[in-house]
Amino acid sequence: MDNGFSRDCVNLADACKALAKEKLIQGFLKKEFGNKNYLNALEAMKSGKLTGDIGSTVHDLLIDAIANQSTTVWSGLIQNESDKWPVDVLEYHGVFWVKALESDPIGYFLDLDSAVSFARSNWDNVYETEKDPDLDDGEIHCPFCDTTDTCEHLLLVIDQTFRQAEGGVLYEALNAKWSKIVEEADDPNFDEHEPFDDLLQEVDSLSDAKLTASPDSAPGMSSTYSYFYCSSKKKTMTALKKFSIN
Secondary structure, rough: OOOOOOOOOEOOHHHHHHHHOOHHHHHHHHHHHHHHHHHHHHHHHHHHOOOOOHHHHHHHHHHHHHHHHOOOEEEEEEEEEOOEEEEEEEEEEOOOEEEEEEEEOOOEEHHHHHHHHHHHHHHOEEEEEHHHOOOOOOOOOOOOOOOOOOOOEEEEEEOOOOOOEEEEEOOHHHHHHHHHHHHHHHHOOOOOHHHHHHHHHHHHHHHOOEEOOOOOOOOOOOOOEEEEEEHHHHHHHHHHHHHHHH
């Protein structure tokens, strides 16, 4: 059951008041609005009044940034009678929101605990991915068909330690894109962490579920692996097209 309500939830205007304090957001505003309108855009965020041309532009920019640039900070599964649906808490510079299949986001949370509490209580039978009993055998199970083999839902398997894709429909496309990024950097001091994380955020935004296995959770492994899934073959192929175009 989806209740879709929380007293801790705030709207975008109130979330803006918190985002306006972040230096990275202020830099984002300067880049988008220039020096001429930067202070007006910042004031709109601080006041929570997203009206007029500048306020409307701030609203649209943030809606897009939050949807596409947030990172997953907590993952769980909703256990139904014959299926499991992913539910995630995502963060954008200190503002949190909950993403679940076939459920519209209800708004934003100003702390992680409130967002996770909502994710746990809003649906029946929710448990954290790390506590998924299907992972007790040390193998990753697809959250949609339960197989431990490659399936039509598998978008990407990535070795995060060595930054290399090892499976999924995005396997070749991601390795090719990453190789190009490294080659074009042409710098012996090139810091790979941020651009690689950006690539994984792009994959995460295209996926419906993410699972992680590490040497801690699966003894004998030498690397940390992330597994990204889509809920259907159609979504998997659509994700491949979008990733290849970008």
